[in-house]
Amino acid sequence: MPQELLISTRTRLTPFSSRVEDCGAKAYTVYNHMLLPAIFRSLEEDYWHLCENVQVWDVSAQRQVEITGPDALKLVQLMTPRDLSQAKYGQCFYAPLCDESGNMINDPIIIKHSDEHWWLSIADTDVMLWGMGLATGFGLDVKVSEADIWPLAVQGPKAEDLLVRIFGDEVREIRFFHSKIINYAAKEFLVARSGWSKQGGFEIYVNDAELGAQLWDELFAQGEELNVRAGCPNLIERIESGLLSFGGDMGYDTTPFECGLDKYVSLEADIESLSIDALRKRPAKTRLMGLVIDRQVKLKDLRLFSGGREIGVITSNTWSPKYRTHLAFAKCDINCIAERQELHVISSTGEVPARITELPFNFESLGLKSLNSK
Ligand code: THG
Secondary structure (H helix, E strand, O other): OOOOOOOOOOOEOOOOHHHHHHOOOOEEEEEOOEEEEEEOOOHHHHHHHHHHOOEEEEOOOOOEEEEEOOOHHHHHHHHOOOOOOOOOOOEEEEOOEEOOOOOEEEOOEEEEEEOOEEEEEOOOOOHHHHHHHHHHHOOOOOEEEEOOOEEEEEEOOOHHHHHHHHHOHHHHHOOEOEEEEEEEOOEEEEEEEOOOOOOOEEEEEEOOHHHHHHHHHHHHHHOHHHOOEEEOOOHHHHHHOOOOOEOOOEOOOOOOOOOOOHHHOOOOOOOOOOOHHHHHHOOOOEEEEEEEEOOOOOEEEEEEEEOOEEEEEEEEEEEEOOOOEEEEEEEEEHHHOOOOOOEEEEEOOEEEEEEEEOOOOOOOOOOOOOOOOO
16 A cells, blocks of 8 residues: 655645655655655666766755854764864864763764854754753753754756856865855855765755745756756665665664764864763674675565574665665674674575675675666
8 A cells, every 4th residue: 555644734844845746756754853855756766867967855854953152162062072173164074963871862964153153964863952951951051943944955966067057166166075155146055065975966055945945946947958856865875875874774772883983983082072981981782884685685674694693683775776786784793793704684585695894885895896877
């Protein structure tokens, strides 16, 4: 039976919702209590189009938790174990948020406007409430709120060409994970080179709903000969790219080390972060690893076995059309990870061997060659 999502005021619409619907969104998910499109034509068709052209994504559901006030930097640094003391205006930081035990709360992109003004561009958990609670508990002089900002991502190899047509050459100067304030009509939008794909692109932090809708239309008018389409974060692309999804691949019961986010934890830095002491001491119990299953499978369940023993659980998986193999992420028992061990998963037709590897996938060393198109 086809399933439907009942849309109400709780599953909040965005300034782009009517356009997303007009473009034929076939499936949605709910993210931060807001609609996030998940499929337009099919996962695989959307995937190839993203890898070869340019797409416009309504990622309004990546809400901006805004922290302002004299203690803003103090609160943001309390929330994350990544050292922000050297952060510059306009820079973006991918960073875990963790509690006092080192467990993850979220994995936002943190954007610094000034010492007293920050955005946390969040994944799907209620970070605003956590921030408000910390501010109250620590007696901090800050305001924590959800800003009226609706990010629009423009992703794919032709994204830069499209944005230059609208904003001019200055977008070419924006470096990866940096941003610039760009004038658009009567407003200023923050434009960053970022996005939840590895196909290149930008995110426009739209701060005016009507102008945002106008921008959407202009992206489609100017992008016609670039074959622009509406799109959304794509399951296949993000697994190939090793991008993790909070709530699926990691959660409240995992530390950043267990998720392979080691490089975003500043263990050596002298920072006042809620989780840093726990993260210095706490041993990892599991580790998120990549799996390669060299055939097309339909998994019967998500367990990963070594011999007769269950050693992990698959958190995400997909057929990779580009590498002609099945890829997965698996949360594995840290004591059971060894290279060249014989692993298997259970498909609808029985046991199937799997190879284990570090994330992100290194396709060359795995002996996998990419097909450039269908
Ligand atoms: N854009 C914005 N907000 C977001 C996401 C986004 N919030 C939720 C979610 N996505 C956060 N998750 C990620 C994960 C990885 C990256 C971005 C967002 C990413 N990482 C770079 C990489 O893996 O190469 C490196 C980051 C760095 O070096 O700091 O792009 O997509 N606005």
